[in-house]
Amino acid sequence: MADVRIRPVNELDIEAICRIDERITGTYRPDMWEDRVVYFIRRDPDSSQVAEVDGKVVGFMLGEVRGGEFGMEEPTGWLEFFGVDPSARERGIGRGLTDALLAGFKRRGAHVARTMVRTQDADIARFVAAMGFTPAPVSALEKRLG
Amino acid sequence: MSDQIHMLPKAYHEAVEHWQRHNFPEFPELSKRWQQYFPKDEEFCLCARIEQGMPGEIQVGDKKGQPKAAVPSELDKEAAEQLLMIVRAQASTEFGSIQQHHGTFERANDPHDQTWVLRVMAEELRHGYQMIHLLTSADWSSVTDTKPQDMVEEILSMQTGSHVLAAFNLEYDSFGDSIVFAAFIDRVGKYQLTMQKVNAYAPMAASMPPMLREEAFHLAAGVIPMRRWMEAAASDRNATMDVSTIQKMVAKWYGRGLEMFGDERGGQTNVKLGLKDMANRQAQDLYIEECTKMLDDLNIRFVRARLAHLSREQADSAYERVKAGDTVEAVSRDDLLRLPDRRFFRRRGEPAFQLVGFDGEEFTDVEAYIAHVLKHLPEAYRASIDVKHWIEMQRKVSSGELELKKAISSMPRLARSGGACPCSKSVRWVMDS
Numbered sequence: 001m002a003d004v005r006i007r008p009v010n011e012l013d014i015e016a017i018c019r020i021d022e023r024i025t026g027t028y029r030p031d032m033w034e035d036r037v038v039y040f041i042r043r044d045p046d047s048s049q050v051a052e053v054d055g056k057v058v059g060f061m062l063g064e065v066r067g068g069e070f071g072m073e074e075p076t077g078w079l080e081f082f083g084v085d086p087s088a089r090e091r092g093i094g095r096g097l098t099d100a101l102l103a104g105f106k107r108r109g110a111h112v113a114r115t116m117v118r119t120q121d122a123d124i125a126r127f128v129a130a131m132g133f134t135p136a137p138v139s140a141l142e143k144r145l146g
Numbered sequence: 147m148s149d150q151i152h153m154l155p156k157a158y159h160e161a162v163e164h165w166q167r168h169n170f171p172e173f174p175e176l177s178k179r180w181q182q183y184f185p186k187d188e189e190f191c192l193c194a195r196i197e198q199g200m201p202g203e204i205q206v207g208d209k210k211g212q213p214k215a216a217v218p219s220e221l222d223k224e225a226a227e228q229l230l231m232i233v234r235a236q237a238s239t240e241f242g243s244i245q246q247h248h249g250t251f252e253r254a255n256d257p258h259d260q261t262w263v264l265r266v267m268a269e270e271l272r273h274g275y276q277m278i279h280l281l282t283s284a285d286w287s288s289v290t291d292t293k294p295q296d297m298v299e300e301i302l303s304m305q306t307g308s309h310v311l312a313a314f315n316l317e318y319d320s321f322g323d324s325i326v327f328a329a330f331i332d333r334v335g336k337y338q339l340t341m342q343k344v345n346a347y348a349p350m351a352a353s354m355p356p357m358l359r360e361e362a363f364h365l366a367a368g369v370i371p372m373r374r375w376m377e378a379a380a381s382d383r384n385a386t387m388d389v390s391t392i393q394k395m396v397a398k399w400y401g402r403g404l405e406m407f408g409d410e411r412g413g414q415t416n417v418k419l420g421l422k423d424m425a426n427r428q429a430q431d432l433y434i435e436e437c438t439k440m441l442d443d444l445n446i447r448f449v450r451a452r453l454a455h456l457s458r459e460q461a462d463s464a465y466e467r468v469k470a471g472d473t474v475e476a477v478s479r480d481d482l483l484r485l486p487d488r489r490f491f492r493r494r495g496e497p498a499f500q501l502v503g504f505d506g507e508e509f510t511d512v513e514a515y516i517a518h519v520l521k522h523l524p525e526a527y528r529a530s531i532d533v534k535h536w537i538e539m540q541r542k543v544s545s546g547e548l549e550l551k552k553a554i555s556s557m558p559r560l561a562r563s564g565g566a567c568p569c570s571k572s573v574r575w576v577m578d579s
Contacts (some may be wrong), residue, residue: 046359
């Protein structure tokens with residue numbers, strides 16, 4: 001099996017991230033990913049990561065350190081988007097990306113990382129649980145707006 | 147966050163602000179546009195940012211494993227001298243690029259791209275501020291007689307034409323140069339800053355990560371608009387930027403970017419002294435590889451837009467065939483962007499003044515070579531003193547009338563009157579308190 005290289009995201013990864021998302025969701029969303037990736041590049045390019053196999057990007061994980069949300073003042077690393085190409089799964093790529101992302105958060109002064117998972121996304125819930133995330137003492141609430 | 151914030155002493159801080167008012171009058175516009183374009187981003191701060199928790203031991207070179215220097219006098223004399231040169235050159239590039247962007251800022255036709263460039267300019271100002279912090283927060287008397295205030299004066303007095311590196315002495319022909327410059331020249335900046343993250347002088351190493359985080363956006367501010375240009379060029383026959391125009395801007399900047407790494411045969415001393423972790427050619431090779439990847443990204447956008455009836459997989463495969471020399475549905479290699487040969491139109495380094503063409507072809511007739519280079523350069527740039535000077539030097543070197551070494555160190559007479567603030571109320575940038 002080829003070596004997996006984990007490295008910080010850059011502007012030349014946008015297209016590869018779009019294609020991974022397309023393979024997962026079936027939707028090609030170049031403008032949305034351009035906005036999102038550049039946002040994380042502006043905010044915290046050291047923390048957000050991509051995984052390469054043979055020079056090809058096969059996974060990504062985007063997040064940033066921020067504080068003050070929902071009254072939680074301490075710097076917190078937020079894991080927001082990730083994806084691994086279906087053809088590259090079961091190689092520890094998700095774990096490698098998570099380790100690198102969390103290390104970036106720690107370097108930037110965060111002592112806690114948080115994320116949110118929709119209850120119907122069982123696979124994602126299993127993945128983040130396997131990465132050591134446990135239920136947080138906060139509740140996610142919503143209200144339908146008609 | 148893990149950055150430590152430092153402000154310059156009042157006299158230097160005011161000097162930088164004074165410089166900004168003369169050279170970067172657009173700066174106040176940034177705070178007006180911030181909420182619209184960067185609503186969730188932390189407000190811009192004109193300050194020096196120092197990363198915390200950096201390695202305390204030298205990472206490369208002869209003194210690997212020994213503690214990093216906290217002050218210049220703890221470095222060997224040679225290392226301190228080299229470092230001082232690097233810091234001054236770095237400062238010069240930061241302020242120089244703002245002066246270049248300023249020249250065409252008002253001529254931008256896209257407010258989004260213009261605002262991104264505005265942020266880039268502000269962050270370059272911060273990087274310059276950071277370099278001045280390095281020069282003024284330590285005692286450099288072990289390697290220079292120049293006083294800190296005079297070093298700051300020297301940096302703030304430079305104008306386009308008197309900067310340390312050639313890339314910062316070229317005027318922009320249009321706002322398009324702002325974009326291509328960010329994609330190609332800021333990319334060299336990324337390599338230089340990355341190499342200096344290991345610097346044996348701890349404050350220099352700790353200055354790099356915060357600058358690199360901002361540099362990552364500068365590259366995006368170059369590549370993203372170029373992606374859109376290429377899509378528009380493929381689908382709109384009246385697009386304002388066509389591939390040929392973009393290609394000529396690439397030819398204008400790429401060689402200057404390569405030269406920013408220094409002579410291909412050098413750089414080992416900096417590695418030995420623990421100031422950088424790569425020699426010049428090694429870093430330049432990686433840069434070329436990355437520029438190639440960038441052009442693939444741009445060209446794929448073009449092919450997909452031109453052959454919009456194909457699926458993405460089919461279009462990507464069509465691009466691979468075109469790149470290999472085939473013509474696919476009337477799209478050929480000549481319709482796409484290409485990187486010039488690394489020896490093309492070079493004035494510094496190993497291939498300086500060699501007669502090597504865009505595709506690596508060799509010329510024996512200097513006039514044919516000059517015509518070949520001119521054909522690949524933007525029309526407005528061809529009319530510049532920079533190109534005129536190159537032609538004179540190229541002719542003289544080729545005829546044996548001028549020694550190569552002299553041609554390499556020769557600069558066109560671009561330098562404007564400098565050395566003092568143009569403001570009638572003062573004669574120096576740094577005012578005595």
